[in-house]
Amino acid sequence: MPKNANRSKPAAGRDPLPDVGAAPELILGADVPIQQVGCSNFRLPLRYASAAGPVAELETAVTGTVSLAAGRKAINMGRIVRLFYESRTGAVSFAWIHGILAAYRRRIGTADARLRLEVSYPIAQRSLRSGLTGWQYYRTVFEGAIDRRGRYFRRLEFDFVYSSTCPSSAELAEHARRVRGVYATPHAQRSKARVRALVAPGRSLGVEDLREICAKALGTETQAMVKREDEQAFAELSGANLKFVEDAARLLYRGLEADRRIADFEVACAHFESLHSHDAVSAICKGVPGGYAGDFRDFASLLC
Numbered sequence: 001m002p003k004n005a006n007r008s009k010p011a012a013g014r015d016p017l018p019d020v021g022a023a024p025e026l027i028l029g030a031d032v033p034i035q036q037v038g039c040s041n042f043r044l045p046l047r048y049a050s051a052a053g054p055v056a057e058l059e060t061a062v063t064g065t066v067s068l069a070a071g072r073k074a075i076n077m078g079r080i081v082r083l084f085y086e087s088r089t090g091a092v093s094f095a096w097i098h099g100i101l102a103a104y105r106r107r108i109g110t111a112d113a114r115l116r117l118e119v120s121y122p123i124a125q126r127s128l129r130s131g132l133t134g135w136q137y138y139r140t141v142f143e144g145a146i147d148r149r150g151r152y153f154r155r156l157e158f159d160f161v162y163s164s165t166c167p168s169s170a171e172l173a174e175h176a177r178r179v180r181g182v183y184a185t186p187h188a189q190r191s192k193a194r195v196r197a198l199v200a201p202g203r204s205l206g207v208e209d210l211r212e213i214c215a216k217a218l219g220t221e222t223q224a225m226v227k228r229e230d231e232q233a234f235a236e237l238s239g240a241n242l243k244f245v246e247d248a249a250r251l252l253y254r255g256l257e258a259d260r261r262i263a264d265f266e267v268a269c270a271h272f273e274s275l276h277s278h279d280a281v282s283a284i285c286k287g288v289p290g291g292y293a294g295d296f297r298d299f300a301s302l303l304c
Contacts, residue, residue: 027073031111036114039066039080046117049091051208052124061090061118066110067148075108083107092117094154094199097144103154111148116141121207126224128233134224140207154199158207160214161222161304163234164191164271168241188238190222191245191271192302193252196292200263209261218248245271249282257286266292270302273294 040063049055064080083103090096093148097115104113121140126133141157172187177184193214199205215221219241223234243251248269256265271280281302285294 029073031070033070034068035112036065037075038114039063039077040065042081042084044084044088044220046088046119047091047292048121049093050120051124055091056122058119058121063114063116063118064104066104066108067112067116068110071134075110077153079107080104092143096143097142097154098146098152101144101146104262105146110147110240114143114145116143123208123211125221125224127223127230128237129229130225130227131231132225132227135214136221136224138207138211147239154197154205156195156197156205156207157198157212158195158210158214158301160193160211160216160218162191162193162214162248163188163220163222163238164245164248165220165238165242166275167244167247169275170239170242186242187273187275189272189274190268190304191248193218193248194268194296194302195252195256196266197256197262198264198291200261203261205261208256209259213259214252217251225254244271245280245282251283253284253286263292264288266294266296268296270299272304 003211030276043059043061045057046060047055047057047152062084064084066075066080068075083100087100087103088095090099098219099115104115106109118139118141120137122135122137124133125136140293143153143155143157145153145155147153165186165188173186174183176182193227195210195214197205197210220234220237223230226234248271252267252269256262256267266285268283269281273279279299281299283294283296285292
């Protein structure tokens, strides 16, 4: 028997394999830097610790990107996904995101790194009068970015759904009742605000914090659990909080601008009109030089 006959052969595909990414001479097109390259919308369950304490495992859509210098080709995108699986035991926080971004830069050898986690975040909501509790789900994005100078930026994006009753319609309905003796109701509609907030250095800001700011500013968040007494309470709240779409933007501006945990912000509002066949929209920003610009264009993405 040959001397090495009992040695097992290497498994197929485990031998050293060719890697065209290691050959910069194979770069196609202009040999220039790329601001972002990576993976978008890969999904996995991640753990989130709520303000109330319990840790929930929620399906999360992840986008991870890094910059790529001129003369480089291929970042081995599988590293981005593998890093997440290696870090799954921790609960999502901005400190946790910073650790993954630092690992990106170290392993891939890049100047900039960004990470975006999108999740449907549950918060328990108590009914207005009946004392019942239901779950509201909020589209939320946690975004972290490290730039080439090593600065870390923390951003939260949060969708808040509320009801808006038109002030003009309310006045016309009252006029019809008072002057013409005709029963009339003002038009109201489900509406949405998308808040983008840059967390101030050294401060902490959570999803529940943004939800509270929005709820106080607008006063008419849609409800998860409703009995007749809750419906009546909501009708009373709506009557006390009439607002056009520009009112909603300014109310949110006041609430966000007053919070020292928020260094910069941008708000986009859309009222999905029950009177018109189109939507009423608005956008506003804090006005920090070099920050958010209020240049929101994709209002259709706010559709409930």
